[in-house]
Amino acid sequence: MDLKLDIKASEIMSTRIVTIEMDDRLTVAxxxxxxxxxxxxxxxxxxxLQGVLSERDFLRALSPNIGNINETERDTETLQRRAHQVMTRNPVTISPNHTIKQxxxxxxxxxxxxxxxxxxKKLVGIITWKDLLKAFSS
Structure with missing residues (x-):
């Protein structure tokens, strides 16, 4: 069995986390x-922690006309939506002592x-699929 599967989440997680508040506008994101x-x-x-706002969630919430010649005031207003309106609530989380296999x-x-x-219940880091790929590749 490969010992890499026993590596703890705390060993590969990024502790450089960026947070936003529930009422922050999408312009902040x-x-x-x-x-x-x-x-x-x-x-x-x-x-x-209340939720996760992925870049994919963010882009899905925006008008496709943002930043191009067809942009209207209504398109621009999509950036005024709040993070809590777009985020994924009750995100799946993990503890630092869980393994990277888990x-x-x-x-x-x-x-x-x-x-x-x-x-x-205290936010200490984040693990992404890229972190896992790096751990399995090294």
Missing amino acids: KEIFDNAPFHHLLVIEHDE ASELLLEHGIGSLPVLDR
Whole structure:
């Protein structure tokens, strides 16, 4: 059996997490997605995880005319929506002591791209499918 499957989530998770608030407008998310190399924002309220806003969720919520010549005021207004209106609620999470095998199974089972890592309800990191690929490849 490959010992890599026993690696703990805490060993590969990214602790550089970016959070936004439930009531932040999508303009905030757009700014982050446009300037950062990641694709998942963790949505919090009172320092507790409430949801995940993936770049895919974000793009699905926007008008396809944003940024092109056909853009109208109504299109621009889609950026004024709030994070809680677009995010995935009750996200699937994992604890730092779960294995990367368990993390992989959760991502596949739920068809998702990231897992917030919670230690006693406190947000401590995030694992994405890219983190898992790196762990299995090294």
